[in-house]
Amino acid sequence: MPGKMQRIPDVVIRRLPVYLRYLHQLQEYEVETVSSQQMGVDLNLNPAQIRKDLSIFGDFGIKGMGYKVAELAEQISEILGLNKEIPIVLVGVGNLGAALCRYNRYQESATKIIGIFDGHPSKIGQQHGSLEVRPMEELTEFVQQHKVKLAILATPPAAAQSVCDALVAAGIKAILNFAPLLLQAPPHVRVSNADVTSELQALAYYLHG
Amino acid sequence: MPGKMQRIPDVVIRRLPVYLRYLHQLQEYEVETVSSQQMGVDLNLNPAQIRKDLSIFGDFGIKGMGYKVAELAEQISEILGLNKEIPIVLVGVGNLGAALCRYNRYQESATKIIGIFDGHPSKIGQQHGSLEVRPMEELTEFVQQHKVKLAILATPPAAAQSVCDALVAAGIKAILNFAPLLLQAPPHVRVSNADVTSELQALAYYLHG
Numbered sequence: 001m002p003g004k005m006q007r008i009p010d011v012v013i014r015r016l017p018v019y020l021r022y023l024h025q026l027q028e029y030e031v032e033t034v035s036s037q038q039m040g041v042d043l044n045l046n047p048a049q050i051r052k053d054l055s056i057f058g059d060f061g062i063k064g065m066g067y068k069v070a071e072l073a074e075q076i077s078e079i080l081g082l083n084k085e086i087p088i089v090l091v092g093v094g095n096l097g098a099a100l101c102r103y104n105r106y107q108e109s110a111t112k113i114i115g116i117f118d119g120h121p122s123k124i125g126q127q128h129g130s131l132e133v134r135p136m137e138e139l140t141e142f143v144q145q146h147k148v149k150l151a152i153l154a155t156p157p158a159a160a161q162s163v164c165d166a167l168v169a170a171g172i173k174a175i176l177n178f179a180p181l182l183l184q185a186p187p188h189v190r191v192s193n194a195d196v197t198s199e200l201q202a203l204a205y206y207l208h209g
Numbered sequence: 210m211p212g213k214m215q216r217i218p219d220v221v222i223r224r225l226p227v228y229l230r231y232l233h234q235l236q237e238y239e240v241e242t243v244s245s246q247q248m249g250v251d252l253n254l255n256p257a258q259i260r261k262d263l264s265i266f267g268d269f270g271i272k273g274m275g276y277k278v279a280e281l282a283e284q285i286s287e288i289l290g291l292n293k294e295i296p297i298v299l300v301g302v303g304n305l306g307a308a309l310c311r312y313n314r315y316q317e318s319a320t321k322i323i324g325i326f327d328g329h330p331s332k333i334g335q336q337h338g339s340l341e342v343r344p345m346e347e348l349t350e351f352v353q354q355h356k357v358k359l360a361i362l363a364t365p366p367a368a369a370q371s372v373c374d375a376l377v378a379a380g381i382k383a384i385l386n387f388a389p390l391l392l393q394a395p396p397h398v399r400v401s402n403a404d405v406t407s408e409l410q411a412l413a414y415y416l417h418g
Binding site (some may be wrong): 008013016020021022043045052082095103111171173174179181182187188193195197199203 | 214217222223225227229230231234251252261287288289290291297303304305307308309311312316319320358359361375382383384385389390391394395397399400401402403404405406407408409410411412413414415416417
């Protein structure tokens, strides 16, 4: 793992799903090859950066012809580990959590929410699509039984750290955190913050003048 | 604007809200100074990277003492343009849009949703907190009247590009896009993708092995 993390920088990893989604869109239109130039225009990214990103894991580009769309999509999927289903648990089924459940069902992605949990007794047993809200007491057993490594945390901030601790104790290796606070997690657990306020604040920078 | 965008790299801009939230947490605990070492531990980031990020806009660190928490928070707020309220319009008041409205109300941030819009006649007039869903026909006038530059796009994918075009035509300069597709926008408009599937796919990389 540490070796792999050094090989592909985090910023590149964050761009790979964007490339992948773009390539899947091209496949829908039956486009077979694409140049880094065209990708740059469509994705609003620097073509040199795209070439550099994609060169990291082998040279798929053909000079003057560009990348083979299907092949590149396949390679990116494989590198991200998306060639098999990735089960997810979601903790915190409030407005946002419910929206994420719903959203996940629409997506054609390897990442699938398979269990939803909440600490509030009133929520237990509520149905969201095909999933029923489970009590936190069942979290560890569920995670271990289904070999879940990825979790979405969508609780209110006050509950977030204790839920994070419970997820880590259950064996979760990566957390997408929607709670507006910084979680403390051990180094072997990857936390990505999807905090909307932070995203908006970063965009605010580009509004000056 | 272009000068400014060259001066601070996008990846650093994305980390500034994270630093800011952390510094605000420290302020709640009445912590007055913090070292890059401590920040690194708490934020799970490399202290050298933190020092480099923060050095970009002046040297606030005091050798052996660290950063003055209040001063650094103030400087980051100013650089991001958060010293005044930043009005936001949200388009697409489905499950996710409604959750974002609700979430925004809880946040103590300069970024505030002040208008919500939807293309579905059945949604018009629905109340979300103090906001009422407006028809798309009112978008341009609202944006111009309230000098809104920032928008959240939370429509289904099929509607997203035409809504993006409408936002750009109305004068919006930055869009936080929750729709799972890549928007085409002119270069002067900043689009940030908050797509949950992409976030999950990027995290999947760290689950291997």
